[in-house]
Amino acid sequence: MKPRFLLLACAGITAAIAVAALAQAGGPTAKAEGVTFLGEPLTPEQIGLGRELYAANCASCHGSKLEGQPDWQRRLPNGRMPAPPHNETGHTWHHADRQLFTITQRGVSAVVPGYESDMPAFEGVLSDAEIAAVLAYIKSTWPERQREFQAKVSARDGGRS
Amino acid sequence: MKSSNEIRPTRRVFLTSVAAAGAISFLPRVGLASQNEATSKTLAFDGDNLLSAGRGLAVSGDDGRSWIELASPGRILALATHRDQPGLVVAGLAEGGVARSRDGGKTWQSGRGGLPAGEVGAIASAARNPDLLYAAIRGDGLWKSEDAGKNWSLAMDRPWLNEAERDPLTLVSVDLETGMGGIWIYAGTDVGLTRVPDCFCRWQEVLPGNAMDALVTGSASPPEAPLPLGEPVLSLASAPSAPERLFAALPSGIWASEDGGVVWRRMIEGTASVVAVHPGDEQHIAAVIGSTLNLSRDGGATWHARAAG
Numbered sequence: 001m002k003p004r005f006l007l008l009a010c011a012g013i014t015a016a017i018a019v020a021a022l023a024q025a026g027g028p029t030a031k032a033e034g035v036t037f038l039g040e041p042l043t044p045e046q047i048g049l050g051r052e053l054y055a056a057n058c059a060s061c062h063g064s065k066l067e068g069q070p071d072w073q074r075r076l077p078n079g080r081m082p083a084p085p086h087n088e089t090g091h092t093w094h095h096a097d098r099q100l101f102t103i104t105q106r107g108v109s110a111v112v113p114g115y116e117s118d119m120p121a122f123e124g125v126l127s128d129a130e131i132a133a134v135l136a137y138i139k140s141t142w143p144e145r146q147r148e149f150q151a152k153v154s155a156r157d158g159g160r161s
Numbered sequence: 162m163k164s165s166n167e168i169r170p171t172r173r174v175f176l177t178s179v180a181a182a183g184a185i186s187f188l189p190r191v192g193l194a195s196q197n198e199a200t201s202k203t204l205a206f207d208g209d210n211l212l213s214a215g216r217g218l219a220v221s222g223d224d225g226r227s228w229i230e231l232a233s234p235g236r237i238l239a240l241a242t243h244r245d246q247p248g249l250v251v252a253g254l255a256e257g258g259v260a261r262s263r264d265g266g267k268t269w270q271s272g273r274g275g276l277p278a279g280e281v282g283a284i285a286s287a288a289r290n291p292d293l294l295y296a297a298i299r300g301d302g303l304w305k306s307e308d309a310g311k312n313w314s315l316a317m318d319r320p321w322l323n324e325a326e327r328d329p330l331t332l333v334s335v336d337l338e339t340g341m342g343g344i345w346i347y348a349g350t351d352v353g354l355t356r357v358p359d360c361f362c363r364w365q366e367v368l369p370g371n372a373m374d375a376l377v378t379g380s381a382s383p384p385e386a387p388l389p390l391g392e393p394v395l396s397l398a399s400a401p402s403a404p405e406r407l408f409a410a411l412p413s414g415i416w417a418s419e420d421g422g423v424v425w426r427r428m429i430e431g432t433a434s435v436v437a438v439h440p441g442d443e444q445h446i447a448a449v450i451g452s453t454l455n456l457s458r459d460g461g462a463t464w465h466a467r468a469a470g
Contacts, residue, residue: 073302073315073316073317073318073361074302074315074318075318075319075321075326079321079324079325079326081318081363084362091341091360091361091362094341094342094343094358094360094362095341095362096340096341099340099341108363112363112365113366113368114366115363115365149342150342152342153340153341153342156340157340
């Protein structure tokens with residue numbers, strides 16, 4: 001077998017393994033191509049790390065498939081809102097990268113003063129790079145329309161998507 | 162020289178005018194004017210026409226001097242119109258559901274389209290899209306329709322203020338950027354003002370746009386003068402021609418803001434219940450104070466009572 005064909009075959013096998021792993025994990029399909037976070041292009045490694053961190057830190061509330069808590073538009077008995085979806089059915093893609101990072105790192109009250117939420121701040125739990133990886137993973141699952149919308153929102157927020 | 166029924170918004174003159182209007186109300190009814198104004202629960206400008214709904218529905222083409230009664234699709238609690246589509250009128254009904262008119266209220270189509278049972282206490286059309294409607298169902302939440310009222314879906318639960326859910330008493334789409342790719346929806350409740358971005362992420366207080374920057378940098382907070390705390394906000398209006406101009410009707414009077422609701426000033430004292438603003442002229446305001454319809458053509462500097470019809 002010629003080296004070129006060998007490389008292609010290896011790449012194909014790797015892709016098939018990745019697809020199989022995703023299917024096994026049951027998570028949404030992630031695509032790194034064309035997606036950026038705070039202006040930086042995303043790598044498959046970041047997205048892979050983000051997927052793992054999301055599963056460990058976020059999925060228990062936001063859902064393993066980013067589907068959010070049931071009935072997430074209805075208030076909980078304590079007056080707080082349930083965890084929303086992070087997929088295209090939610091509102092995450094309306095927020096700029098910088099705002100998503102701040103909410104994850106410091107909590108919702110960091111962008112809406114006084115707002116009470118069950119979501120904790122992840123400062124001290126996840127590093128900046130890890131928070132970026134989680135958000136990169138979430139962004140990589142969005143359909144094209146949501147990606148484009150959010151890229152424009154981020155660009156207006158400071159020129160970085 | 163001011164006309165005989167022109168009012169300066171001072172307390173003394175205003176009270177005098179209300180007393181005069183009250184006296185006039187004992188006179189025999191003149192056309193539809195006195196009947197309509199005494200029962201007006203909601204107002205909306207449809208182009209230059211002023212719609213008034215209470216026990217019935219009526220339209221005036223001359224700033225409330227005379228009225229033509231229209232067939233009402235039900236007991237109307239709220240009205241919405243749109244600057245880009247004169248003739249389009251949407252009504253929230255006490256018996257539930259929403260009615261739409263394409264001819265200024267002459268004919269109506271009613272339906273629920275997925276809305277739950279319950280009074281539609283407040284309604285608004287999106288400032289940038291007349292087909293996008295919002296309806297507040299009492300005791301339920303905020304619903305939206307993206308096809309001009311044919312189909313509805315839940316947008317968000319009711320706002321949470323002072324440790325309880327609050328029904329929006331009034332809704333208005335305000336054409337000011339949220340920074341989230343959309344614009345704001347403001348709501349008046351029985352304990353004050355709140356707003357939600359049209360992505361429906363969360364109800365929140367009205368704060369200056371640079372409040373967070375000030376918090377982070379430790380610089381002086383921008384000035385704020387909120388509406389009186391704890392007072393019901395019964396009616397809100399946003400001027401499409403100047404969206405940073407907001408008007409609010411409260412039991413303490415008609416209030417105005419020039420900056421999207423951060424700093425408010427009282428334009429006129431009195432038990433106000435309804436306010437509306439012309440879609441193309443932010444100086445042209447209609448308000449119900451006591452049982453009297455008042456019109457201003459100069460942004461609230463002077464008011465003309467219409468109780469005499």
